[in-house]
Amino acid sequence: xxxFVDITYGGGGAKTREIIENLIAKKAKKLNFWNGxxxxxxxxxxxxxxxxxxxVFTSDSYTIKPIFFPGGDIxxxxxSGTINDLAVMGAKPxxxxxxxxxxxxxxxxxxxxxxxxIETLANENDVxxxxxxxxxxxxNGVDKIIIGMMGIGFAEKxxxxxxxxxxxxxxxxxxxxxxxxxxxxYREGFSTENAIESDAKPLWNMISKAxxxxxxxxxxxxxxxxxxxxxxxxxxxxxxxxxxxxxxxxFLDEVKGLAELLGIDLLEAANEGIVxxxxxxxxxxxxxEVLRRTSEGKSAEIIGEVVEGTGMVILETTIxxxxxxxxxxxxxxxxxx
Amino acid sequence: xxxFVDITYGGGGAKTREIIENLIAKKAKKLNFWNGxxxxxxxxxxxxxxxxxxxVFTSDSYTIKPIFFPGGDIxxxxxSGTINDLAVMGAKPxxxxxxxxxxxxxxxxxxxxxxxxIETLANENDVxxxxxxxxxxxxNGVDKIIIGMMGIGFAEKxxxxxxxxxxxxxxxxxxxxxxxxxxxxYREGFSTENAIESDAKPLWNMISKAxxxxxxxxxxxxxxxxxxxxxxxxxxxxxxxxxxxxxxxxFLDEVKGLAELLGIDLLEAANEGIVxxxxxxxxxxxxxEVLRRTSEGKSAEIIGEVVEGTGMVILETTIxxxxxxxxxxxxxxxxxx
Numbered sequence: 114x115x116x117f118v119d120i121t122y123g124g125g126g127a128k129t130r131e132i133i134e135n136l137i138a139k140k141a142k143k144l145n146f147w148n149g150x151x152x153x154x155x156x157x158x159x160x161x162x163x164x165x166x167x168x169v170f171t172s173d174s175y176t177i178k179p180i181f182f183p184g185g186d187i188x189x190x191x192x193s194g195t196i197n198d199l200a201v202m203g204a205k206p207x208x209x210x211x212x213x214x215x216x217x218x219x220x221x222x223x224x225x226x227x228x229x230x231i232e233t234l235a236n237e238n239d240v241x242x243x244x245x246x247x248x249x250x251x252x253n254g255v256d257k258i259i260i261g262m263m264g265i266g267f268a269e270k271x272x273x274x275x276x277x278x279x280x281x282x283x284x285x286x287x288x289x290x291x292x293x294x295x296x297x298x299y300r301e302g303f304s305t306e307n308a309i310e311s312d313a314k315p316l317w318n319m320i321s322k323a324x325x326x327x328x329x330x331x332x333x334x335x336x337x338x339x340x341x342x343x344x345x346x347x348x349x350x351x352x353x354x355x356x357x358x359x360x361x362x363x364f365l366d367e368v369k370g371l372a373e374l375l376g377i378d379l380l381e382a383a384n385e386g387i388v389x390x391x392x393x394x395x396x397x398x399x400x401x402e403v404l405r406r407t408s409e410g411k412s413a414e415i416i417g418e419v420v421e422g423t424g425m426v427i428l429e430t431t432i433x434x435x436x437x438x439x440x441x442x443x444x445x446x447x448x449x450x
Numbered sequence: 451x452x453x454f455v456d457i458t459y460g461g462g463g464a465k466t467r468e469i470i471e472n473l474i475a476k477k478a479k480k481l482n483f484w485n486g487x488x489x490x491x492x493x494x495x496x497x498x499x500x501x502x503x504x505x506v507f508t509s510d511s512y513t514i515k516p517i518f519f520p521g522g523d524i525x526x527x528x529x530s531g532t533i534n535d536l537a538v539m540g541a542k543p544x545x546x547x548x549x550x551x552x553x554x555x556x557x558x559x560x561x562x563x564x565x566x567x568i569e570t571l572a573n574e575n576d577v578x579x580x581x582x583x584x585x586x587x588x589x590n591g592v593d594k595i596i597i598g599m600m601g602i603g604f605a606e607k608x609x610x611x612x613x614x615x616x617x618x619x620x621x622x623x624x625x626x627x628x629x630x631x632x633x634x635x636y637r638e639g640f641s642t643e644n645a646i647e648s649d650a651k652p653l654w655n656m657i658s659k660a661x662x663x664x665x666x667x668x669x670x671x672x673x674x675x676x677x678x679x680x681x682x683x684x685x686x687x688x689x690x691x692x693x694x695x696x697x698x699x700x701f702l703d704e705v706k707g708l709a710e711l712l713g714i715d716l717l718e719a720a721n722e723g724i725v726x727x728x729x730x731x732x733x734x735x736x737x738x739e740v741l742r743r744t745s746e747g748k749s750a751e752i753i754g755e756v757v758e759g760t761g762m763v764i765l766e767t768t769i770x771x772x773x774x775x776x777x778x779x780x781x782x783x784x785x786x787x
Contacts, residue, residue: 118556123586132584136562137548140569143578146544146602151580159547159580163500172509172600173583174549176591207483210496211474212511212598217784219455225473232477241480243488243496246510247469249460250784254513254593261549261598263509265483447554447587 121443125337125383128443130155155346156274157198157334158266167271169204171195172263178448180227180257182299184292184310187260188230190450193385194336195264196238196315201332201388202273203324204266206317209235210244212261217251219258227258238315240264276330277351282397283417285389286319286410287312287363289340290382293449294368297375309367312386319409320388326403328396335389336450338441341380343389344426345440351391354422357438359430361416380428381441383449391419458780462674462720465780467492492683493611494535494671495603504608506541508532509600515785517564517594519636521629521647524597525567527787530722531673532601533575533652538669538725539610540661541603543654546572547581549598554588556595564595575652577601613667614688619734620754622726623656623747624649624700626677627719630786631705634712646704649723656746657725663740665733672726673787675778678717680726681763682777688728691759694775696767698753717765718778720786728756 114135122128138144138152145151149161158171173194180187196206211231215224235242243265291312298309316334323329331351335343340362348355364379372379386409392400397415404410426438451472459465475481475489482488486498495508510531517524533543548568552561572579580602628649635646653671660666668688672680677699685692701716709716723746729737734752741747763775 114558116558118552118554118558118561118586120554120586120588123552123584129584133582136558136565137550137582137584138579140566140573141579142573143545143576145580146578149580151545151578152582159545163505168500168505170547170581170600170602172547172549172581172598174551174585174596174598176551176585176587178591208480208488208496208507210507210509210600212509213474214511214513214596215455215460217455217457221451221453221455221473224455228473229477236477236479239480241483241488242475242478243482243486244507244509245470245474245489247460247466247474248511248513248784249455249457250513250593251457253590254515254785255596256587256591259511259551259592259596261509261511263507263547263600265507447585448591 120447123447124441124444126342126441126443158202160271166267166269169199169202169266169268171198175260176448177450182296182311183308184295185313186227186230187258188227190313190385191260191262192231192234193313193315195262196317197334199264199266200317200320201334202268203271204268206238206240206264206266208241208243208265210263212246214248214250214255214259216255216257217249234315238317272329272332274331274333274347275350277347277353277391277419278330279353279419279421280394281330281391281419282394282415283355284392284401284413285387285416286404286413287387288365288412289362289384290372290379291365291368292385293382294371296449298371303371312384314386314409316388316409319404319407322403322407323400326396326400328393329390330393331391333389335384337383337444339381339383340389341438342441348426349424352424354420354425354427355417356420356427356429357417359428361414363412363414380438385450457784460784461778461781463679463778463780495539497608503604503606506536506539506603506605508535512597513785514787519633519648520645521632522650523564523567524595525564527650527722528597528599529568529571530650530652532599533654534671536601536603537654537657538671539605540608541605543575543577543601543603545578545580545602547600549583551585551587551592551596553592553594554586571652575654609666609669611668611670611684612687614684614690614728614756615667616690616756616758617731618667618728618756619731619752620692621729621738621750622724622753623741623750624724625702625749626699626721627709627716628702628705629722630719631708633786635708640708649721651723651746653725653746656741656744659740659744660737663733663737665730666727667730668728670726672721674720674781676718676720677726678775679778685763686761689761690756691762691764692754692756693764693766694754696765698751700749700751717775722787
């Protein structure tokens, strides 16, 4: 490892995992408790068996730039990200705690807007705000505001990243890359007729309906590292290959155009309002229909399938070629989520 | 409320509570779940009934300056603070998750030292590291490093802030103000023969022994806002008055001297390795003896007692006077914890 941290280590890809495995989890003797699921599984959350099910825990920090953007703000991002990390473990979100750090001189009106985003979505999703903390640092101690949020949910059955089997279909619930491109376009000052809005939103409502159908074998929230990162993790942990079809990938046309302009691979771009899942073949079309009947999942598509293999993701291109979709090493664009 | 956040809002006193009550918790419809204890109790942690006891949750962010200081570093502070927030709720710490944000260019050697502090103390306290995240921001996005940490513990019986009754004795487990004065003296470049070391340390080992004696009616981790803040909260929530005796307050002589030089009231100074508790009179001396037999509690003292009243803290001074110890409004010294 090098002497200093560079920006790619925070990208959520291979280099972030390198830091977590080689440094953060290196000396810890226990990675779970009560025979639950912990850091060893490197999933979206952790869990312990309780009351004929599992309490699921997740925690993350949000340091986005800018803090207000088309389609949302850092508060909406934090509560959506927390709810979605729980939801993709199969857990109904129950409660969150938020730790807020602001820079001296931060506008109380802005703080109120951000908190309003958090509380409105918490209320809509029947999520309790059970604790929190507030700190102020001197100017330049943080860039405006950082939100740390932990979430607690309850799952009757846990959905892991590692459950894919050959034959499963891969479903994505909406257009890919929207959040990252919306944010970068706004940052760079690209103007389109209508600004592209981030897809940030909580997905428990949609996911809970899909879970009721059954057959979901693995699920992931493709934030940093995007679909490429999520599918690589699922394929590697499940010891299978995933084949995806370029022509099936849903995206917004203006997002595709801007991604090309910005040189961003949409497969690696961060999402905040879609889920990628493996579903048993016999349930896949029913799950797809249920997803499409929700407002969050109306653009859902079956984008690929699981085959035997050793953990690779293969893209079949529109023109009939094949290429390996590598796990992103580290994103060069920090602070998108 | 004013238009902009000033530094005093982060002090952990009345102004922090104003932000939490008027803004953070204003619109949230639910403040707890499963008939547990949540934000409405404004305690050191939250809890839900599970398995004939309570799972207890806590979360906080650490943005200290400097990140290495006599007696510890930001990692030791984060794990100690998390363990202690659980311990003062009566909970054995079981697990933590950490979210780390560093500035681009942060030294990996420093990161390793900080993580080593976290993992060594987690291992010593049989605490699992069940999850975490790592992000990198551009220079000046954060000042070096911020650690968010959530903790999970299990309590057979919850100890709240609000359990004081007239007749209870007030015990403090060690010298007061040491952490804040150690940090400020180091920041200001005051040199004493031996640098004053922060008292940062996990206290579950000590607290668990005191809990076995029984009779503990309320307990608090007097970090930001110090003993003055902790006792005011306990007195107000319990609807009693607390009388403390100046001559009984334990402190290190060099800390007292520097506090005078720096103009800091030791009662308001942050601590990271002591606990303040109310104990039924008939158990108070036994608890005191048990505390004194531990390395963490060898300077424990009965510093006062609970009388009927309306939520005030009264100091009886060494020369026989009385003064009201107000709840600190907001600390002017940020980033000590």
